[in-house]
Amino acid sequence: MVRFLTGWLKDVVNNAYSRPYVHKIRDKPVFSLIDAIRKVKEENKNPIIAEYKRASPSGFSADRDPIEYAKEMERSGAVGISVLTEDKFFSGSYDYLFIISHTVKIPVLMKDFVVTERQIDNAYNLGADSILLIVRILTERELESLILYARSYRLEPLVEIFDENELEIALNAGAKIIGVNSRDLLTFTIDQERVKRVLRKIPSNVIRVAESGITSKEQIEELKKYGADAFLIGSSLMKEPSKIKELI
Numbered sequence: 001m002v003r004f005l006t007g008w009l010k011d012v013v014n015n016a017y018s019r020p021y022v023h024k025i026r027d028k029p030v031f032s033l034i035d036a037i038r039k040v041k042e043e044n045k046n047p048i049i050a051e052y053k054r055a056s057p058s059g060f061s062a063d064r065d066p067i068e069y070a071k072e073m074e075r076s077g078a079v080g081i082s083v084l085t086e087d088k089f090f091s092g093s094y095d096y097l098f099i100i101s102h103t104v105k106i107p108v109l110m111k112d113f114v115v116t117e118r119q120i121d122n123a124y125n126l127g128a129d130s131i132l133l134i135v136r137i138l139t140e141r142e143l144e145s146l147i148l149y150a151r152s153y154r155l156e157p158l159v160e161i162f163d164e165n166e167l168e169i170a171l172n173a174g175a176k177i178i179g180v181n182s183r184d185l186l187t188f189t190i191d192q193e194r195v196k197r198v199l200r201k202i203p204s205n206v207i208r209v210a211e212s213g214i215t216s217k218e219q220i221e222e223l224k225k226y227g228a229d230a231f232l233i234g235s236s237l238m239k240e241p242s243k244i245k246e247l248i
Ligand SMILES: O=P(O)(O)OC[C@@H](O)[C@@H](O)c1c[nH]c2ccccc12
Pocket: 051, 053, 111, 112, 160, 181, 211, 212, 213, 214, 232, 233, 234, 235, 236
């Protein structure tokens, strides 16, 4: 049973329950996203998780070759690649995850609306090193059990929160990587001030990821003052991949 959802979020979660099982045998080791972020920070660079996202319900769209994009992001020093696999609203695909996880040697995050263990089986089989778990679409028991299930594959989830209430839920569930989304998933409005307010309440032993709406180095430097360790960036890099060089 999911939490009470409305609008497109209800539809995207219903769609998640019917995603097929991927019959593939994983053929690569699991890379640690936490270790990769810590290493890039030690090199005094900005850990950027570059997202491969072809569309979103907020009206974004970009057509880029997944292999070329992933190679350019890795070459430019991205700490990891986030790959949208949600097929109905984001034009994502499990194929993109398989292709990209077999193109790069940096951690790959499966970005989807995960509500079932089968989706985590798929992430592991396709070569993902982490998965997104969104507090807003899960009950607390589901969140705790899916975190443990992901860890049984040595996939450490990125647990996404919106506000302080969801921060408490994520911490109680034992999250080790917490992402704060500046975008409201239902209304698509962006609020960076809320992100700063929530970031500063996350304990420093948790890896803190600022997500969405990031387009400049100035924004990154500002978010770092509030405790952000890493930055999840999609639209601005899908539009102009070379921009990553000025953000690292
Ligand atoms: O394109 P942006 O504004 O750089 O945002 C990237 C990423 O944060 C965003 O795509 C995202 C964050 N959380 C999600 C959950 C589902 C789908 C997408 C997302």
